Amino acid sequence: MDAVRILFVCTGNICRSPMAERLTRAHLDEVLGARASTVSVTSAGTHAVVGGEMEPSSAAVLAGLGGDPRGFRARQLTAGMAESADLVLTMTRNHRRSVLKLAPRTMFRTYTLREAADLLQDVDVDRLPGMEGTDGQPPALVRALGQQRGTRRRGDREQDDVFDPIGHRESVHQDVGEMIVEALYPLLDALCAERAPVAAPQDDDTQWIVPTRFRVA
Template sequence: MSHGPGIMARVTPSDVPAPFRVLAVCTGNVCRSPAVERLLAARLGAPYRRPAGPGGARRGLLPAVEVASAGTGAVSGAPMTDRMASLLLEHGCDPTGFVARQVTPGMLRGTDLVLALTAQHRSAVIRLEPGAAVRTFTVRELARLLLDLDPADLPGAGATTADRLRAVVPLAAARRRAVPPRPEDDDVIDPYLGTDAQYRTAFAQLAPAVLEIAGAARR
C-alpha cells in the first residue's frame, strides 16, 4: 500500500513477524531446562520467557527470538535450584526470577524448536503434541547434527539469528534421517537432588551443545 508524502504507514500487529520461539524441556523444570533457557538466551542476546506488561500485554517491540522452558512433570511455581543458579552465574548468565511450569500442548504448538534434555523427554513431547516431532530434538542431538553443517546452507548476509534458526530446523531434521542415532551421547543426566559433581556433569553435557546451537545461529 502506498502513502502520500509525509504520511507514515501504520504498523499493525499482523505486519510484525512473530518471534522464533525455542522451548527447552526436562522433567521438573528446575535445573536442566532452566539452564538451557538462560544460557541459550544469553548467547543469542534473546529474552527468556515472553516479555509482558500488566495483564500479560507485550511491552515494546517483538524480539526476533524468544527462549523459554517447561517440564513434563514440573515442580510448578518452584524456583531454579540453587546449584544450577550458581553454575549459570559462574558462566555469566542471569538465573533470577525463574519459575517452573508444566509443559502443555498449547506451548508446543506455539514453539518453533523444542530442545529436550533426554530422548525420553523428546518422546513425552511428541506424545503430548505429535505435530512437534519434526521440530523436537534433544539439545545434544541437535548440536551433533550441526557439527559439520555447511554455513552456505544457512541464510547469508542480512539474515537474522531467527532466519538462521528457522533454516536450521528442517536441515537438522533431514540430517537426522541420514545420521545414525547415538542415544548414549544425546541425554543430559538429571542432577536433581544430586551432588555438586552431578550438577557440574549435567552442565558440562548441556553447555557445549547450547553453544554449538547458538554458534550455528550466529554464523
C-alpha cells in the first residue's frame, strides 16, 4: 500500500505536470531507493490532451534534468484522482481552483507548487514525524502546510504560478523546468526525510534524531 500519494495538475498534462511527476519519481528513486515504491506519483490536466505524449521541448528539458519522459500519456483530471491523493500540487492558482471545484474536501491537501514551497519555509521540518504510519491521515508535512496557509500576505500569492511554456521556444521550457525543480525538491526532501524516535537516557521523553539532509540538486 502506498504511504503517500502525490498528484500534480496543470492544463494539458503534457508540459508542466508531467515534468513535475517524472522529476519527483527520479528524485525519490535516488534518495529513497527501494522505499521509493511506497510513494505514488501521478499527474493530470484540467483540459488534458488525453493519451498525448509529453510536448517535445518539455520532454527534452525533463531528460536534461534527470527525468525520463518515455511512456508518458496525458490524463484528464477527475474528482476521484484528487480525493484519493494525500497532496495535490497544481501549477497555477486557476488549476487549484479547478481541483477544489471538483473535490472541495481536498482544500487542505491542495496547493500550487510554489505556494507549498513558500509555506515550507515557515515549517519546522525537523520536528515533524516521517511519512510512515499516517494511519489514513495526510502526512504531517501536509497538515503543517495547512496551518501556515492563513499567515500569507496577499502579495506573496502573486508568485504562486508556474507559467505555461506551450508554444514557446525550448529556453522557456528550460526556465519552467528549473522553476519546478527549485520549488519541488525541498518539498520532497521534507516529506521523505527519515526521523527515528529515540528514548532519552535520563527520562521517557522522545527526541527526534534527524540524519543528514538529502541532496537538493
